[in-house]
Amino acid sequence: MSKQPETRIAKRFKKLQDEGRPGFVTFTTAGDPDLETSVRILNGLADAGADLIEIGVPFSDPMADGPAIQASSLRAIKGGMSLRKTLGIVADYRKKDDETPIVLMGYYNPIYIYGVDVFLADAKKAGVDGLIVVDLPPEEEAELCLPALDAGINFIYLTAPTTTDARLPRVLEHASGFVYFVSITGITGTRSAVTADVAGHVGRIRAKTDLPVAVGFGIRTPEQAAEIASVADAAVVGSALVDQITANLDDNGKPGPGTVDAVLGLVKSLAEGVRGARKTEKAS
Amino acid sequence: MTKLNTFRSGVDETGHFGIYGGRFVAETLMPLILDVEKAWEEARHDDDFWAEFDYLMKHYVGRPSPLYFAERLTEQFGGAKVYFKRDELNHTGAHKINNTIGQILLARRMGKKRIIAETGAGQHGVATATVCALFGMPCVVYMGETDVERQKPNVFRMRLLGAEIVPVTAGTGTLKDAMNEALRDWVANVEETFYIIGTAAGPHPYPAMVRDFQCIIGNETREQMQEMEGRLPDTLVAAIGGGSNAIGLFHPFLDDDSVNIIGVEAAGHGIESGEHCASLNGGRPGVLHGNRTYLLQDEDGQIKDGYSISAGLDYPGIGPEHAWLRDIGRVEYVSATDVEALEAFKLCTAKEGIIPALEPCHALAYVSKIAPDLPKDHLIVMNMCGRGDKDIFAVAERFGFDM
The missing domain is CATH 3.40.50.1100 (Rossmann fold)
Structure with missing residues (x-):
């Protein structure tokens, strides 16, 4: 295993372990539905129960995402959101909360165009703890993963049901922060996984790493979140939150007055679901 | 280089x-x-x-496709000898x-x-x-x-x-x-x-x-030209969208120094208009759809839509091998506009009795620019990679003909 940058992520998972409970991870897109609303949502996530915050960096062609997150990305781009502004949002957030880990999630091209070295320096300075870049598998680790580790930022790898036992060590070789298990073969926000299957895959991963395992894709309700969290170290919810934003848009695509409360309300009930989940003992 | x-x-x-x-x-x-x-x-x-x-390829597709000496267009241009690689004659009408x-x-x-x-x-x-x-x-x-x-x-x-x-x-x-x-x-x-x-x-x-599947185009061309002229062609020209017909023609000749190779991108309303799909001439390197290549994109790395009258060239990227061949200078990449392609469409139909797809019309438009100034023993092969049946509606609309 390569060196592991010490970030807020490790501290947070340590705290969760001490509390004996799984974590709850939220995903929302920077600038969705507009800059102001997305910042108000972000500012309320930790109090509503998010243990770790994923911020989506909008991209025009999100090939692993379903309709909800695609639309959310396009709304944000239309409103002028960019990677640079996303880093600005993180930097502002850090003035109020220096503990909740922040992970940027997106696709490689905006980072490549920004310039990898400049981006990593700016991201570190802004207070970003980790990166999830969907289209950078370990085969392309030299692009961003290795430079990120050098810059003191965790690079979080996705594993999928298609990731065989033979391949897992390759994926985990430079993984840091946590491992994100994509619970379905499919895109975000579509079908849901069977908990027993997820438990099996999480077991496979845990057998090969000490990193925490978060599970995402297809988790929509507090009940599902609780179930999944009972077999993992954290549950990630994204599309369901984005759907709350979509449901609160008026005919002109402007957010209604209840948008922030609706999203944070769902976050609260999902977080309660996760907190109620009994954490299984980690296989040693 | x-x-x-x-x-x-x-x-x-x-x-x-x-x-x-x-x-x-x-x-x-x-x-x-x-x-x-x-x-x-x-x-x-x-x-x-x-x-x-x-x-x-032989019994279902109908290969080898002919290498055809376009005599009347050659006369019209008054310079280089122009050959068409007739991939529009394949079953389903394209490469x-x-x-x-x-x-x-x-x-x-x-x-x-x-x-x-x-x-x-x-x-x-x-x-x-x-x-x-x-x-x-x-x-x-x-x-x-x-x-x-x-x-x-x-x-x-x-x-x-x-x-x-x-x-x-x-x-x-x-x-x-x-x-x-x-x-x-x-x-x-x-x-x-x-x-x-x-x-x-x-x-x-x-x-x-x-590329390896499409190389049949270039491999046949090599043999056919040897048979017809007893030597290699001097210039190859092909239209480029993603670039599969072009790489198929070009690849077997990349190591022949004497062969000048030109890819023609679609310039739509003109590169300067911003409405085109010339990734090499109007884009820059980025990552999309599984590969790094030249892409049409904005300063934040968001992908832009391509535009061309030819829907087959209308893609904001290009095959990565073309991006590499451009950077190392082995292949020259130029562009032709909608208007130039339509002129070539008319000319080819009238002079050769071949209704070409709008994609190879971009290649022919460039051939029409260079052929007149080249010597009469200069051999150009242009890939006629598709037939024009599919485009007659789009062309009719441009020419103001009510279908």
Whole structure:
């Protein structure tokens, strides 16, 4: 295993372990539905129960995402959101909360165009703890993963049901922060996984790493979140939150007055679901 | 530029042409991409695989396609001798079938049960639906909603051939979105499905694999020119969208120093207008659809839509091998506008009795610029990569003819 940058992520998972409970991870897109609303949502996530915050960096062609997150990305781009502004949002957030880990999630091209070295320096300075870049598998680790580790930022790898036992060590070789298990073969926000299957895959991963395992894709309700969290170290919810934003848009695509409360309300009930989940003992 | 020993050795073992290419895909797909690579490595060294490919090329596609001396156009230009490589005479009317035959043979070899594809103008969709009918495999074709509307004859052809057409409304509803949607389908149906990509782009091994299937164009040209003129051609010209017909013609000649090679991108309303799909002349390197290559994009790395009168060139990227050949200077990449392509369309139809697709019209437009100033013994081969039946509606509209 390569060196592991010490970030807020490790501290947070340590705290969760001490509390004996799984974590709850939220995903929302920077600038969705507009800059102001997305910042108000972000500012309320930790109090509503998010243990770790994923911020989506909008991209025009999100090939692993379903309709909800695609639309959310396009709304944000239309409103002028960019990677640079996303880093600005993180930097502002850090003035109020220096503990909740922040992970940027997106696709490689905006980072490549920004310039990898400049981006990593700016991201570190802004207070970003980790990166999830969907289209950078370990085969392309030299692009961003290795430079990120050098810059003191965790690079979080996705594993999928298609990731065989033979391949897992390759994926985990430079993984840091946590491992994100994509619970379905499919895109975000579509079908849901069977908990027993997820438990099996999480077991496979845990057998090969000490990193925490978060599970995402297809988790929509507090009940599902609780179930999944009972077999993992954290549950990630994204599309369901984005759907709350979509449901609160008026005919002109402007957010209604209840948008922030609706999203944070769902976050609260999902977080309660996760907190109620009994954490299984980690296989040693 | 540094002279390499060969320009034909790519890709390297990590799937790159220089800095281009690669495997920029989600982890869910990565194991499958590695499977495709492994299967392709085995197949391309298997004589039986190529025997079946060659058989179908000859008896089903109708190859070799003729190398035709375009005498009247040559007279018209008054300079170089212009030859057409007649890939528009292939079954289904374009070079696309060379690739879909190759890929479906590989899909069968891998035991895949279901085929998906993306299409813009519909030519690749038709070529895919055709081979799926031939081999009795279910076929789903993703097509941008606007293209479904613009390309009704091809949509009907695909349906007749048994394919399911899925109109794509996500994003901007164009070819790039159709490709996103095909990739999403693949991620969701990874075990049983094979994705037949329509051009020499996408994650490794697709760019090299598609090139290898399309190289039949250049290999035949080499032999035919030897037979007709007793030597190699002096200049090769081909239109470039994703670049599969061009790389197929070019690749067998890359190591022949005497052969001047030119790719022609679609400049739409002109590069300076911003409405074009000339990725090499008006874009810059980025990462999309599994590979690094030149892309049309804004300063934040968001992908822009391409524009061209030719729906087959209307893609914001280009095959990674072309990006590499551009950077090392082996191939020259130029562009032709809508207006120039339409002029070439009229000229070719009137002088040669060949109604060309709008894609090769871009190549012919450039030939019409350079041929007059070249000596009479200079041999140009232009790839006539598709026939124009599919484009008559678009052309009629431009010419103000009420169909």
